[in-house]
């Protein structure tokens with residue numbers, strides 16, 4: 511496999527996904543709090559999000575100190591802010607009134623890491639916690655389901671946006687994700703690939 515990266519999608523040129531990129535027309539501002547252990551993870555779905563979404567910020571960190579700047583910015587925002595997280599106090603996101611122009615925060619990490627991030631960042635508890643009910647089964651074949659909802663961060667974010675903005679078509683995001691999964695499966699030796707089916 512070539513190590514040369516496509517300048518647009520930043521995937522290896524041999525796995526360029528540009529042909530599958532289509533913009534999602536949404537107003538939700540998505541903020542991903544990415545655990546440092548996810549940054550170099552080849553199977554991480556978050557790196558697809560900036561290709562397709564108009565308003566997205568990815569902030570890498572774990573402890574409160576890592577998110578000081580982000581918090582200062584969030585305090586200045588007049589928009590409603592939601593945290594996508596199935597905690598005890600979370601409401602199913604479908605019970606929430608559709609809200610355009612909201613800020614949606616998603617934790618990107620294994621279930622255990624995401625939980626740790628929440629414990630280390632009590633300021634996140636100030637936001638309404640929301641959980642989602644996906645309307646399609648996850649296509650996360652290439653990684654062990656580690657979130658409690660068994661979704662990739664991309665799928666969780668996409669369903670979150672869909673609930674806040676029901677008129678938005680999120681299929682470009684899901685299609686892009688499916689294309690990445692298909693490519694990664696195709697790149698596996700046949701005996702390895704069998705385990706994922």
Ligand SMILES: [Zn+2]
Nearest residue numbers: 516519526528
């Ligand atoms: Zn590309």
